[in-house]
Amino acid sequence: MKNSRRQFMILSAAGACTLALNGTVQAQAMVAETDPQAAALGYKADASKVDKAKFAKYAAGQQCDNCALYQGKAGSPAGGCSLFAGKQVAGKGWCSAYAKKA
Numbered sequence: 001m002k003n004s005r006r007q008f009m010i011l012s013a014a015g016a017c018t019l020a021l022n023g024t025v026q027a028q029a030m031v032a033e034t035d036p037q038a039a040a041l042g043y044k045a046d047a048s049k050v051d052k053a054k055f056a057k058y059a060a061g062q063q064c065d066n067c068a069l070y071q072g073k074a075g076s077p078a079g080g081c082s083l084f085a086g087k088q089v090a091g092k093g094w095c096s097a098y099a100k101k102a
């Protein structure tokens with residue numbers, strides 16, 4: 001009885017640490033513009049730096065935080081994107097898969 005309680009406490013502490021570490025890692029993992037998938041989509045962390053000659057569909061005002069695929073809140077500095085699982089994109093970023101949020 002005493003032994004199983006001790007094991008429970010150890011496992012609980014280990015689980016809490018794992019959750020805390022996962023949260024930290026996810027919060028820090030930003031998509032790099034040089035990431036092959038990001039580069040293929042013309043992703044820029046600053047939408048104003050989009051190559052407008054190459055991506056003529058880009059229009060001023062389009063950015064990740066008003067894209068339908070953005071998972072963060074509008075106005076947030078960074079958030080998830082369904083195209084980049086496990087990483088975050090900049091709220092002011094843009095890529096050629098941009099789709100205006102309804």
Ligand code: SF4
Nearest residue numbers: 064067070081095098
């Ligand atoms: S799909 Fe939308 S949210 Fe994702 S990187 Fe492209 S513009 Fe940003």
